[in-house]
Amino acid sequence: MPITDHLFTIKSTIPPSVQLLAVSKFQPLSALEEAYAAGQRLFGENRPQEMLEKYKSLPSDIQWHMIGHLQRNKIALIAPFVSLIESVDSERLLAELSKEATKIGRSLKVLLEVHIATENTKQGFTPDQIHRIMADTPLLGIEIVGLMGMASLTSHSTQIEREFRSLRALYDLYPNFTTLSMGMSGDYSIAIECGATQVRIGSAIFGARTIK
Numbered sequence: 599m600p601i602t603d604h605l606f607t608i609k610s611t612i613p614p615s616v617q618l619l620a621v622s623k624f625q626p627l628s629a630l631e632e633a634y635a636a637g638q639r640l641f642g643e644n645r646p647q648e649m650l651e652k653y654k655s656l657p658s659d660i661q662w663h664m665i666g667h668l669q670r671n672k673i674a675l676i677a678p679f680v681s682l683i684e685s686v687d688s689e690r691l692l693a694e695l696s697k698e699a700t701k702i703g704r705s706l707k708v709l710l711e712v713h714i715a716t717e718n719t720k721q722g723f724t725p726d727q728i729h730r731i732m733a734d735t736p737l738l739g740i741e742i743v744g745l746m747g748m749a750s751l752t753s754h755s756t757q758i759e760r761e762f763r764s765l766r767a768l769y770d771l772y773p774n775f776t777t778l779s780m781g782m783s784g785d786y787s788i789a790i791e792c793g794a795t796q797v798r799i800g801s802a803i804f805g806a807r808t809i810k
């Protein structure tokens with residue numbers, strides 16, 4: 599039962615006010631079933647097809663969060679059931695999500711992904727772009743409920759902390775926001791100190807992923 603053990607250990611380090619998203623990408627159904635049996639209901643996936651297959655095979659009270667870069671031609675696969683799309687990283691994607699939401703008559707909750715890391719490879723908006731989007735007329739069928747970000751991959755905790763604090767400061771400018779998703783297996787304790795309302799934890803629960 600290592601997954602159950604890891605889950606309980608991690609939960610004991612997270613305040614009840616912080617949501618735990620179990621990042622189950624590349625994990626077999628059996629791993630998700632074990633986490634589900636231990637009470638986990640929030641799961642994060644980064645590929646639409648994989649999320650759809652797992653959604654069809656697992657209990658319906660699971661809340662599915664998309665955390666990976668979403669291609670516009672894959673939106674329709676997950677729009678009917680996804681709980682939260684955390685990885686909205688372009689205005690074009692936002693517009694396409696609005697179109698799909700209108701088409702299927704279901705409003706979609708999203709987080710805007712913010713680029714806080716030093717690496718250019720990471721996705722996300724700049725703070726200025728966030729301000730512009732938030733000042734725009736709201737898109738039909740889209741509820742922007744908060745922000746998501748990933749810190750630099752570094753062992754310098756002061757840098758990680760600086761990045762998370764900057765994201766929290768941006769989040770605090772919008773009182774209607776409810777969700778600040780930051781922190782992964784390696785840095786979630788720092789993220790919680792800096793005011794995360796949700797942490798996204800994969801390998802610390804499920805062990806290493808074999809495929810990338």
Ligand SMILES: *Cc1c(COP(=O)(O)O)cnc(C)c1O
Pocket residue numbers: 621623644665666748781782783784798799800801802
């Ligand atoms: C994979 C992934 C995670 C989880 O990473 P771990 O280091 O395994 O905890 C969190 N957030 C995003 C966006 C990811 O792609």
